Each structure stands twice: as C-alpha cells, then as structure tokens.
C-alpha cells in the first residue's frame with residue numbers, strides 16, 4: 868500500500884510504501900506542543916519505504932532530548948514526521964493524505980492531558996505509556 872502526505876502549503880510532499888504501524892495518540896505536554904493540539908497522532912514506519920517527493924530542502928529539523936526530533940515545513944509550519952538519530956521514524960497522521968486505513972490503537976499519557984480536553988468514550992487509554 869502506498870500513502871502520500873504533504874504539509875499545509877503543499878510544498879513538501881512524501882510517499883510511503885508499506886503499512887503505517889502502531890498508530891497512537893500521546894497526550895503528554897511535549898506532544899501537545901509538537902502538534903499544537905490536544906495530542907499527537909503518530910504512526911511508525913519502516914524508513915526504507917519512505918521518500919520525499921518534493922520540498923525536502925524546505926524542511927527544518929528540531930531535535931530534542933535523546934536524539935528524537937521532528938521535521939516541519941519552514942514555510943507553513945506543518946510537522947510532517949518524527950526523526951530518530953536523523954532517520955524518519957514515523958509520520959504525523961494529520962499530514963497523511965486520504966484514508967491511510969489505520970486507526971489509533973491507544974491513547975497514552977492521558978494522565979497528563981490538558982484540562983480542557985474531553986476524552987472520547989470507549990477508547991483505549993493509559994495514564995502513562997502502556998507497560
């Protein structure tokens with residue numbers, strides 16, 4: 868299966884051959900800031916299937932603690948992917964085009980969610996990460 872993704876302005880685009888894996892939503896304070904939202908929505912990939920189609924030169928990387936970072940479009944600010952030690956590790960689901968045929972399987976760090984967020988019913992949640 869091939870998925871594509873792109874940023875808000877459309878200058879940066881990628882394609883990914885393979886399944887998106889282990890889709891999750893993290894509600895910790897760091898993921899909220901990275902996503903500018905109530906939580907992250909993120910799926911892992913196998914880096915061998917991932918290619919930038921265009922706009923790679925427009926990406927900016929921000930690397931935080933422990934070698935984990937993000938890459939975002941320097942023009943519109945969309946965060947497209949997570950990187951680990953310089954390699955694309957996963958994609959932010961909000962920038963995937965169309966229906967990638969995955970569902971978020973778990974919500975983690977719900978114990979530190981924002982006070983204004985109302986969690987949906989009937990989703991799998993963990994106070995921190997799953998054990």
Ligand SMILES: [Zn+2]
Pocket residue numbers: 874875876877878879940941942943944945
């Ligand atoms: Zn953009």
Ligand SMILES: [Zn+2]
Pocket residue numbers: 893894895896897898899907976
């Ligand atoms: Zn998090």
